[in-house]
Amino acid sequence: MRKLTLTLLLYCVAVAVYASSEVGLKSVKINLKDVGALQRGGKYYVNYCMGCHSLKFVSYSSLAKGLRLEEDQVLKHLMVSWSGKKKIGNYMTVSMSKEQGMALFGKLPPDLSTVARSRGTDWLYTYLHSFYEDPKGRFGVNNTLLPGVSMPHVLVHLQGLQVAKFKKVVSRVGNSEVTKSVFEKFEPKEKGILSPAEYDAMTKDLVTFLAYVGEPAKLERQALGVWVILFMLVFTGIAYLLKKEYWRDVH
Numbered sequence: 531m532r533k534l535t536l537t538l539l540l541y542c543v544a545v546a547v548y549a550s551s552e553v554g555l556k557s558v559k560i561n562l563k564d565v566g567a568l569q570r571g572g573k574y575y576v577n578y579c580m581g582c583h584s585l586k587f588v589s590y591s592s593l594a595k596g597l598r599l600e601e602d603q604v605l606k607h608l609m610v611s612w613s614g615k616k617k618i619g620n621y622m623t624v625s626m627s628k629e630q631g632m633a634l635f636g637k638l639p640p641d642l643s644t645v646a647r648s649r650g651t652d653w654l655y656t657y658l659h660s661f662y663e664d665p666k667g668r669f670g671v672n673n674t675l676l677p678g679v680s681m682p683h684v685l686v687h688l689q690g691l692q693v694a695k696f697k698k699v700v701s702r703v704g705n706s707e708v709t710k711s712v713f714e715k716f717e718p719k720e721k722g723i724l725s726p727a728e729y730d731a732m733t734k735d736l737v738t739f740l741a742y743v744g745e746p747a748k749l750e751r752q753a754l755g756v757w758v759i760l761f762m763l764v765f766t767g768i769a770y771l772l773k774k775e776y777w778r779d780v781h
């Protein structure tokens with residue numbers, strides 16, 4: 531019992547420490563079955579993100595299938611072709627080399643095929659809301675979720691520019707006082723062409739698309755799961771009847 535109490539206590543402390551080190555995340559409720567959101571998200575991704583971020587595990591043909599689009603539509607509107615040859619079986623790669631990435635950003639923009647799984651959808655949604663003006667940043671901006679970020683705020687003309695307000699928090703460590711600046715809130719500075727609600731909707735579509743890309747088989751798996759359970763139920767019934775039949779003469 532004492533061990534259990536201790537474990538629970540340690541768990542609570544761990545959760546509290548973890549939670550306090552995190553900037554609060556905005557929560558987003560995505561629906562992977564919303565084909566419209568997936569299509570819009572795919573369009574935004576190709577237009578605003580694929581200049582830098584590949585989706586190297588996704589082929590254009592699987593994109594067409596997942597987004598319920600004709601292959602021709604994908605070839606014409608969504609495919610970025612670096613070599614000039616457009617083939618539906620190609621993967622969604624980018625042409626940026628490691629050297630170019632290093633020179634421009636100090637690192638190669640990461641592939642985003644599985645980012646929704648590693649970071650989570652709330653994190654991605656919050657990340658796209660957390661760029662703020664910072665003259666010291668590489669591109670004049672920073673991000674509360676990735677301090678010192680080397681990605682420009684590529685959606686700034688849509689969202690507008692915001693500034694971040696930090697507050698000083700003084701805490702005591704032993705005899706000395708430590709002052710930390712803690713993020714408080716964002717304040718708008720320059721308007722973008724989208725309203726805040728429109729920007730929320732747009733980034734939600736982008737996150738929906740990235741979540742789909744991270745696990746394209748999720749919907750199929752869930753649909754299959756229902757049939758598997760139904761089969762098990764029916765099979766249990768048949769097995770029971772069979773058992774009754776076999777044992778009838780014995781009893």
Ligand code: HEC
Pocket residue numbers: 575578579580581582583635637638639640642645649654657676678679680681682684685736
């Ligand atoms: C001009 C190039 C460029 C464009 C365009 C761009 N990014 Fe980035 N992105 C970067 C770079 C560089 C990083 C690495 C940032 C760092 O770690 O400091 C990055 C990092 C990220 C990360 C963090 C990944 C992680 O797990 O650390 C996410 C998420 C992301 N980008 C999403 C997007 C989305 C969504 C778009 C389109 C709306 C986009 N990016 C457009 C350059 C770009």
